[in-house]
Amino acid sequence: MIRRKKDNVEWLEFEQLQEFPNLVHGVFTRHVGISGETFLNILEIEKLVSIVQVHGANVLHVSSEKQELDGGFDALTTAQNNMGLLIKHADCQATIFFDPIQKVIANVHCGWRGSVHNIYANTVKELIQKYHCNPANLLACISPSLGPNKAEFINHRVELPPTFLPFQVRENYFDFWEISRMQLKEVGLLDHHIEIAKMCTFTEEKDFFSYRRDKKTSNNGTVVALR
Secondary structure, eight states, X not given: OEEEEXXXXXXXXXXXXXXXXXXXXXXXXXXXXXXXXHHHHHHTOSEEEEEOOOSSOOEEEOOOOOSEEOSSOSEEEEOOBTEEEXXXXXXXXXXXXXXXXXXXXXXXXXXXXXXXXTHHHHHHHHHHHHHOOOGGGOEEEEOSBOOTTTOBOTTHHHHSOGGGGGGEEETTEEOHHHHHHHHHHHTTOOGXXXXXXXXXXXXXXXXXXXXXXXXXXXXXXXXXXXX
């Protein structure tokens, strides 16, 4: 990932999204927290929307300017310009989708429950049906999140499906970065269109909030918008 700084605000950007001037995005660290005004100023966009995230698999198409939309969703999509999509996360993945052909974006909140429900497959299905996207054109960028050396699931035989077992790196520990890659490829994304930050929110305490590490904690924020 690329580290940026402006007006004493630091954030991270994905390498594969750098070539698109009509797209702005940022993964904002614990040094910023959740600050809508900061996100708008840094990314130079007009509007910001978020959702009350519920660890489900439902996708919402955004056209409202209301700052925080109703709960029941964990993924946002839009084709509107200057409409920032915000996902709040601490250990969970915030994943940006971008279709440079159809000029559509999505931002997805995916924790382990989202992986079990396969919210990525739901998101791609919605992008196909709503915006006529071709999965082979989609880019997906996965934020810093809980890494395999800290993703312990002592009850995985009950909580996780058997399809996740090949991604068990040692007893009770799972690589959800590669689980996500598998799920994205299963719905048609190309491997070289998937960028995974591979930065663990648990271990990189200097930069990221982590629920597993701190229990009561604030959130990191990932924002994406079209211009």
